[in-house]
Amino acid sequence: MxxxxxxxxxxxxxxxxxxxxxxxxxxxxxxxEPNYQKIVVHEGDSLWSIAMKYGDHHNMDYNEFVKWVEQKNHLASPVIKPGDKIIIPVTAVNKKHQVAYKEE
CATH class of the missing domain: 1.20.5 (Single alpha-helices involved in coiled-coils or other helix-helix interfaces)
Known part of the structure; x- marks a missing residue:
């Protein structure tokens, strides 16, 4: 059969x-889920300044960016401190294939 x-x-x-x-x-x-970038907060950084800095790398307005970061990182408020590590809605770059990169 x-x-x-x-x-x-x-x-x-x-x-x-x-x-x-x-x-x-x-x-x-x-x-x-996409592999999002993790960054370290520096002195003087705020969620808004980070949203502006990475503005060309995400398709959100600044308020959406801040709310996304707050939710994804389980932040009680938008206040961040130097040394904090946060995930941002920017696709992580594979450093093996990266030729050169300078963070300003």
Missing amino acids: IKWVWKNYRFAIILVIVSVLSGLFIIGQMTK
Whole structure:
């Protein structure tokens, strides 16, 4: 019986298996959160100044940026201190493929 099913429907069986695996892969990729950049807060930094500094690297207005950072980093207020490490909504750069980078 199994040989008969395989002989007559092997193309359909393979197609179903490939479709299910492809669907699982796509769902896994869609639910994967981007690798966001983690930065260290310096003297004089605020969430607003950081939002302005990285303005070209995110598609949010400054208020959305600040709210996102507060939520993602579980901050009770927008006040940050030098030495704090925070995640910002800017995709992290893979340093292995980076030619040169100078942070100002």
